[in-house]
Amino acid sequence: MHPDDPSDQKLTAAEPTTGSTERASTERTIGRHRAPEPPRRGARAVLTSTPLRVALATGVSCCLGFAAYAGVRDDTPERKEPLAEAVADRAALADQRASRSLERTASPTPVSPSPTPTPTPTRAATKKPAPKKPAKPRRPKPVAGLTQAQMDNAKVIVDVGRDLDVPKFGMIIAVATAMQESTLLNYASGVLPESQDYPHQAIGWDHDSVGLFQQRPSSGWGTVAELMRPAFAARAFYLALLEVPGWQDMSLTVAAQTVQVSAFPDAYAQHEDRATEVVEALT
Template sequence: MHPDDPSEQKQQDPQPTTRSTDPASTERTTGRHRAPEPPPRRGRRLLTSTPVRAALAAGVTCCLGVAAYAGTRDDTVERREPLAEAVADRAALADQRASRSLERTAAPTPTPTSASPSPTPSPTATKKKAPKKPPKPRKPRPVAGLTQAQMDNAKIIVDVGRELDVPKRGLVIAVATAMQESNLYNYASGVLPESQNYPHQAIGWDHDSVGLFQQRPSSGWGTVQDLMRPAYAAKAFYLALLEVPGWQDMSLTVAAQTVQVSAFPDAYAQHEERATTVVEALTS
């Protein structure tokens, strides 16, 4: 008999169809052929299966974990923001302290000690140097038995002659003439009280004769004040000597007498040697 015989089917009790809990066995079998299970009705939830419930539970757990992670992340971000501000404030405070410490240690004030006293500024460093005064001319060393005052007057006579380009022979004549007339001292006159108002080294009584060359104001040599200055008196003598024709070829006493017109014309010759020594000392 064929298994599909309807009479055999009638003899067998119909077995109730049950759904398997296994998702793989959700299909129903009729004989040798499997037929798909009819779709569930609307509104009916298939929650009776254990794997389905496990999957749903896993999905719910996953959603809750994501939500919890998101909340935790937000809370962490919210909690970290004040922490970052605090760290920034502490860093700024540390920078300020570091800068203050650098300012305190950058330029320490040296403390004076007894071993190394602080240098005091010298007066020359703070005050301007005053201009140097020209050095005073050195006084010539006396020669030929002269005093310092006599040597100083002889130097004035020689310096004036050199300014006028007078030859050395004329310098010797001038010094010898002053040796004879005043012994190389600047004389005032007792006859002319005015002459005593000016610097002088001696007083004579030979009429109104004054100065190194005993020149008389009354003879036109100059004023009393001028003739009392050794430089002026020497210049007056040289200008008169240069006016004498051929004075360089004359003897010393003749040349001097031509200028001075003295009562003792031969007296000048005795001073020629000493005058030459003085001129050599003052011009060398």
């Protein structure tokens, strides 16, 4: 191209091509302390000025912050759940963990209850209850002017007669005989000190006669110990009476005298009415 071309002239007049290289070389030769560059003109100089650089940086930061905020706002509804739902989910998760913990601690197989052992009966349980003591018979109310002790002895005589199936007339004979011999009291003998070792209610001196019927051991009625028992003495009298032939057809005094062989054979008759009242009361 011709050197006089206007385009070549413009390119030549604008700036030498070797200018940038020379400046770089100049900067390197300066050393550690660079010399301040001269202010540049045009758009490049405007961009490198300090106030404009600060404004531009501030604008860029605002744009970036707005973009980040817009991105967060766009993503928030998808990533973050409402507070109530989050609390419910956490509660459900806690329940699941608690259930799993209970399942791990519980026995995998149900344990059947052990059978209740049969109680072994103790000695106290197997012990038979003690037999009840028979109630004491009520003491009969005295009649015919007797004392309680006399009425108790009369009851013994009547009870023994019942055991031997003696008729009522035989019981009246026995009670009347005891009224005459001992006044219905259990006598010991002053002649036989042994007789006083047994329960007694009075002491007599008619030889060795003892008990309700004043029977003598020396005559074979029994021992002193036996005759001092009212029941034994009454039984001995009844057995002797039952051996008398026709005693039921005899008078009371004859039947009693046949058994007792007393020195006063007619003395028994005086007690017949009272003896009858006593036997009626006891039977």
